[in-house]
Amino acid sequence: MARYELVKGSLALITLTNPPVNALSSAVRYGITEKIKRALGDPKVKAVVICGENERFCGGADIREFAAPMRGHSLVMLFDDIEAGEKPVIAAIEGVALGGGFELALACHYRIAHSKARLGLPEVTLGLLPAAGGTQRLPRLIGIPAALELITTGHHVSAQEALKLGMVDQITDENACKMAVEFALRAVAKPLSSRRISTLTMPCPPNLDALFEAVTMQVQKKARGVMAPLACIQAVRAAATLPYSKGMKRESELMASLFSSSQARALQYCFFAQRTAGKWTLPSGAQWSNIKPRDIRRAAVIGLGTMGRGIAVSLARVGISVIAVETEKKLLETGRQMVIGMLERDAKRRGVTASLYLLQFTLSLQDVKDVDIVIEAVFEDMSLKKRLFRDLSKVCRPSTLLYTNTSGLDVDALAGVTDRPHMVAGMHFFSPAHVMKLLEVICGPRSSSETIATAMSLGKRMGKVCVAVGNCPGFVGNRMVKTYTDQANFLLEEGATPEQVDGALEEFGFAMGVFRMSDLAGLDVGWRIRKESGLTGPDVDPKDPPHRRQGHRYSPIPDMLCEQGRMGQKTGCGWYVYEKPGGTEAKPDPLIQKLLEGYRVRYSIQPRKISSQELIERCLYVLANEGFRVLEDGIAVQPEDIDVIYLFGYGFPRHRGGPMFYANMVGLGRVLDRLEHYHHAHPDVPHLKPSQLLKKLVACGSPPIQKWKEHIKTMHSHL
Numbered sequence: 001m002a003r004y005e006l007v008k009g010s011l012a013l014i015t016l017t018n019p020p021v022n023a024l025s026s027a028v029r030y031g032i033t034e035k036i037k038r039a040l041g042d043p044k045v046k047a048v049v050i051c052g053e054n055e056r057f058c059g060g061a062d063i064r065e066f067a068a069p070m071r072g073h074s075l076v077m078l079f080d081d082i083e084a085g086e087k088p089v090i091a092a093i094e095g096v097a098l099g100g101g102f103e104l105a106l107a108c109h110y111r112i113a114h115s116k117a118r119l120g121l122p123e124v125t126l127g128l129l130p131a132a133g134g135t136q137r138l139p140r141l142i143g144i145p146a147a148l149e150l151i152t153t154g155h156h157v158s159a160q161e162a163l164k165l166g167m168v169d170q171i172t173d174e175n176a177c178k179m180a181v182e183f184a185l186r187a188v189a190k191p192l193s194s195r196r197i198s199t200l201t202m203p204c205p206p207n208l209d210a211l212f213e214a215v216t217m218q219v220q221k222k223a224r225g226v227m228a229p230l231a232c233i234q235a236v237r238a239a240a241t242l243p244y245s246k247g248m249k250r251e252s253e254l255m256a257s258l259f260s261s262s263q264a265r266a267l268q269y270c271f272f273a274q275r276t277a278g279k280w281t282l283p284s285g286a287q288w289s290n291i292k293p294r295d296i297r298r299a300a301v302i303g304l305g306t307m308g309r310g311i312a313v314s315l316a317r318v319g320i321s322v323i324a325v326e327t328e329k330k331l332l333e334t335g336r337q338m339v340i341g342m343l344e345r346d347a348k349r350r351g352v353t354a355s356l357y358l359l360q361f362t363l364s365l366q367d368v369k370d371v372d373i374v375i376e377a378v379f380e381d382m383s384l385k386k387r388l389f390r391d392l393s394k395v396c397r398p399s400t401l402l403y404t405n406t407s408g409l410d411v412d413a414l415a416g417v418t419d420r421p422h423m424v425a426g427m428h429f430f431s432p433a434h435v436m437k438l439l440e441v442i443c444g445p446r447s448s449s450e451t452i453a454t455a456m457s458l459g460k461r462m463g464k465v466c467v468a469v470g471n472c473p474g475f476v477g478n479r480m481v482k483t484y485t486d487q488a489n490f491l492l493e494e495g496a497t498p499e500q501v502d503g504a505l506e507e508f509g510f511a512m513g514v515f516r517m518s519d520l521a522g523l524d525v526g527w528r529i530r531k532e533s534g535l536t537g538p539d540v541d542p543k544d545p546p547h548r549r550q551g552h553r554y555s556p557i558p559d560m561l562c563e564q565g566r567m568g569q570k571t572g573c574g575w576y577v578y579e580k581p582g583g584t585e586a587k588p589d590p591l592i593q594k595l596l597e598g599y600r601v602r603y604s605i606q607p608r609k610i611s612s613q614e615l616i617e618r619c620l621y622v623l624a625n626e627g628f629r630v631l632e633d634g635i636a637v638q639p640e641d642i643d644v645i646y647l648f649g650y651g652f653p654r655h656r657g658g659p660m661f662y663a664n665m666v667g668l669g670r671v672l673d674r675l676e677h678y679h680h681a682h683p684d685v686p687h688l689k690p691s692q693l694l695k696k697l698v699a700c701g702s703p704p705i706q707k708w709k710e711h712i713k714t715m716h717s718h719l
């Protein structure tokens, strides 16, 4: 796991050999420890260069080993030995030096990086801290403010930034290993004392307490309830106030408090879940590794509303030429200006030139005849979409793939009106499409594997996290979210206020509770969907009382708000009241309180005090319960897919892992008990009835989430 070569007669070249990222597994740690010992003990060797195979220095400790207590050779001891050695050790950084990998580089006496390399200490994103001396060495090298920023955020920096900050000594466009070898030959004659970072005096700014306080406040605001960033701050504070050896002891104590925490487990699960979701498989056996996606150069986006604009920007940003189509001159012009403005701002932020030459705007559908793909983003109206897909069938060349950005309509019904149903699928972007990372790729029953592979690969190219899902109303994300918002509405009827429900969810870790989120998104979106599906408006069965629809409990309260023009932030009031239309500061509104009181009186509902525990359980267990149904219906292949959708599309707090991981953490038996309890109390809410899969898993002894797939396998897949 580490190769040893003698080069130029006097240099030991140690290469980490653990593809794909040369993670520091216990075998690698053993390998480096042995090879360093050999190099330091060999009188022929005058200097050492450490590099990584396949042009990647090191991606850090092996995260897969974190599931069990750390065993084998200690990184801390290895790094102390490297630093204390009497021979110069040079890190030759290509690709990445992250986490333990960068800590290894910090223990070396010199660091030479390739200009394309990226460096950082991302442990915090895994619920940990850089516990192999990173929190003690980095502040001594680059100062406390810069080290705090890197360690508490986990941001990676480019080689250029690293050079500016003093994290590396030199950058090169050539092979970093070759450069490091030449550098090492010169370094042999130089004294090493000033190169041992642990011995450097800490550069302390005068207002240390104020600095730590400000960073703590910032972290608490950004990552409410997340433990690791606070532990990182404490570790850096120890570096600032204690001698190195005591600081190291503190670093290790803090790491011990994080290592087996549920937050660390959740965050590490998220890391792997994201990668698992990218590896899609269809029942036919077609999968990410055996189907070649089409190469996409020209795309058309139909509809320049909020979604269409974001999609056009996402495409142009990665070099795809875009023909954007609208039906009216005024809409086309507004869309054009918005897209150009968005692309220009984006390019400025990234320090590149906006690729406006890739854009074409037109009122004629005929102009899309030669594109490789079409992404439809018109109004959420089935008959309108069907008309458009029929027209596209006629206009586009036979090889053009057709995608719809519908957020929940039947993708197969659209495929059915075309001359190429196998070349139709869904690409469900989330708003704003150029910002949000999630892309649900909807596989209709007739979508070909190439159609899916192309959507997944194009999404990845646009920087999206893509999840392949089956075709059902609302797909995965919106199908599940309905059960969550329904519960929130029922809780209002029973006695809660919007601020109580939101408070509990925000305390849980959501950046925004369900009602604040609804105000931001606009209440009219859901209203329109409910009207279309006959839940409200003129199509309602006159025999249904206001709080029952299709035999089940229904809350008409959101409809009542919409009827009063309370559409959320854009109208200055919704579930909350705002300083002005478009305002963002949500204040509880006495009118809402009055509306709720009136509603309860009208329907003889005795309000009760509802605990935060009930608010969380009702909203989140019902969400997971629907997730189990999504799995048993074959709409998602594995729980990781659902969790990734919720992490990237719905702001589920990452340190809770996603709704399915959270249910797993709580314990499936407990979730089942509570759902049974709530269903008993509310038999007219079918979503509270425990799903078959949940019951099956509990009956099988509640296997860990990674094993659920074995129990789902037997079920029918809709992908």
Ligand SMILES: CCC/C=C/C(=O)SCCNC(=O)CCNC(=O)[C@H](O)C(C)(C)COP(=O)([O-])OP(=O)([O-])OC[C@H]1O[C@@H](n2cnc3c(N)ncnc32)[C@H](O)[C@@H]1OP(=O)([O-])[O-]
Binding pocket: 020, 021, 023, 059, 060, 061, 062, 063, 064, 075, 096, 098, 099, 100, 101, 122, 123, 126, 128, 129, 130, 131, 132, 272, 275, 276
């Ligand atoms: C006690 C000491 C304290 C130190 C703590 C640490 O160092 S904590 C660690 C701090 N370090 C980090 O947080 C860095 C985490 N890693 C990354 O950020 C990225 O992987 C990358 C930027 C290194 C490469 O991006 P990319 O898009 O080119 O590639 P990709 O992302 O698709 O990964 C390819 C494959 O490698 C796998 N794998 C990757 N890293 C690790 C690992 N450390 N371990 C194990 N496996 C790892 C990954 O799962 C995937 O496996 P699959 O699916 O093929 O079976």
